[in-house]
Amino acid sequence: MQTNNPTLPDKTIGIIGGGQLGRMMSISAKYMGYNVIVLDPTPNCPTAQVADEQIVAAYDDMGAIKELTEKSDVVTYEFENVDLTAASYIEKAGKLPQGAYALEVTQNREKEKNVMQEVGLPIPAFSIVKNGAECEAALKETKLPAVIKTCRGGYDGKGQLKIESTTDFPDAIEFADEGGTFIIEEWITFDKEISVIFSRSTTGEIEIFPIAENDHKDHILYETIAPARISEVVRKKAMDAATLLAEKINIVGTFAIEMFVQGQDVYINEMAPRPHNSGHYTIEACNVSQFTNHIRAICQLPLTKIKKLQDAIMINVLGEDMDKALHALAHIPESFVHLYGKAEPKEKRKMGHVTFIGDNETELEALKQAYEEERQND
Numbered sequence: 001m002q003t004n005n006p007t008l009p010d011k012t013i014g015i016i017g018g019g020q021l022g023r024m025m026s027i028s029a030k031y032m033g034y035n036v037i038v039l040d041p042t043p044n045c046p047t048a049q050v051a052d053e054q055i056v057a058a059y060d061d062m063g064a065i066k067e068l069t070e071k072s073d074v075v076t077y078e079f080e081n082v083d084l085t086a087a088s089y090i091e092k093a094g095k096l097p098q099g100a101y102a103l104e105v106t107q108n109r110e111k112e113k114n115v116m117q118e119v120g121l122p123i124p125a126f127s128i129v130k131n132g133a134e135c136e137a138a139l140k141e142t143k144l145p146a147v148i149k150t151c152r153g154g155y156d157g158k159g160q161l162k163i164e165s166t167t168d169f170p171d172a173i174e175f176a177d178e179g180g181t182f183i184i185e186e187w188i189t190f191d192k193e194i195s196v197i198f199s200r201s202t203t204g205e206i207e208i209f210p211i212a213e214n215d216h217k218d219h220i221l222y223e224t225i226a227p228a229r230i231s232e233v234v235r236k237k238a239m240d241a242a243t244l245l246a247e248k249i250n251i252v253g254t255f256a257i258e259m260f261v262q263g264q265d266v267y268i269n270e271m272a273p274r275p276h277n278s279g280h281y282t283i284e285a286c287n288v289s290q291f292t293n294h295i296r297a298i299c300q301l302p303l304t305k306i307k308k309l310q311d312a313i314m315i316n317v318l319g320e321d322m323d324k325a326l327h328a329l330a331h332i333p334e335s336f337v338h339l340y341g342k343a344e345p346k347e348k349r350k351m352g353h354v355t356f357i358g359d360n361e362t363e364l365e366a367l368k369q370a371y372e373e374e375r376q377n378d
């Protein structure tokens, strides 16, 4: 449990990206006494509301990155699409303990799949294509259904197209002709989706949170149940895969790996070098949250050993669910309502989340039902 040269309060933590993940990181950092500065183009963004200072600028504005680096003792980020030139600059200044490499791998699906393959983990069969003609050729060799995804910049199912049958080929080919690199992946008929979230220190200690089970609606995470209802065999495979990848990429901080479970098999889907939506439940259900252990890791403090306090269900609050969340806040005291301070409750926009904790599934189901029913009464 080495703590080389810990960054202690009231030192300054810089965060690139001012959304909800940055906000929850900042809340953790603030209660420990750190100073927080956020870089985000939107004034008064969710993170700025709970930080000491905001630099209002584009994420890849090198002048702003230099200012952030100068003003911070340690820098982190809330998303994987950080400009690599910016990341390398901060790393060279000795202020990016997470390093630029984890970003390089996770912001490009091709590199990500190659790393997974190198460590021998099972992943959906895939091919990489760069234009419509290559896509057409690859589709002839692909087992259907399949999915084509942009290698860069996709999230919440954006930048991908499912290919059910040959009638979808023209759309896929047109999609691949839009420029850039694409991945065509075999579709896995999974029993469930899970995520393994862990934090790793600069000295290689790893603390893994209880595995979460995730349910998506319209490609957006709707609900997380933790701990996931999976067999011991699956649990071990998922934990071993996470440990293997953590060491291969030399992860520092909180990291998430999304996986598909099919019978007793586990396929790795994708990775995120940051706290993850499916880990929000840790705020109430564990002795330490994914955000707090992240701050501890990047500040070179020893990680808190994770203990699950209760079981949990976390439900995302999208723009269209705002009334339901406000109703729960006002009428269901057992609901832990988190709202992110976003200005406009647009449809499908993540506005917040609600967590329920309990001793067992029955108790949690009752709370969830009360929450869902309240909406119908509104």
Ligand SMILES: Nc1ncnc2c1ncn2[C@@H]1O[C@H](COP(=O)(O)OP(=O)(O)OP(=O)(O)O)[C@@H](O)[C@H]1O
Binding pocket: 124, 147, 154, 155, 156, 157, 158, 185, 186, 187, 188, 189, 190, 193, 216, 219, 220, 221, 258, 269, 270
């Ligand atoms: N090969 C596949 N087989 C089965 N389902 C898939 C496959 N690829 C993607 N999906 C489904 O689509 C969802 C979104 O895909 P993926 O995680 O690759 O993209 P994303 O846009 O980066 O998502 P997010 O930002 O929500 O994590 C997955 O969680 C899963 O439900």
Ligand SMILES: [Mg+2]
Binding pocket: 258, 270
């Ligand atoms: Mg995903």
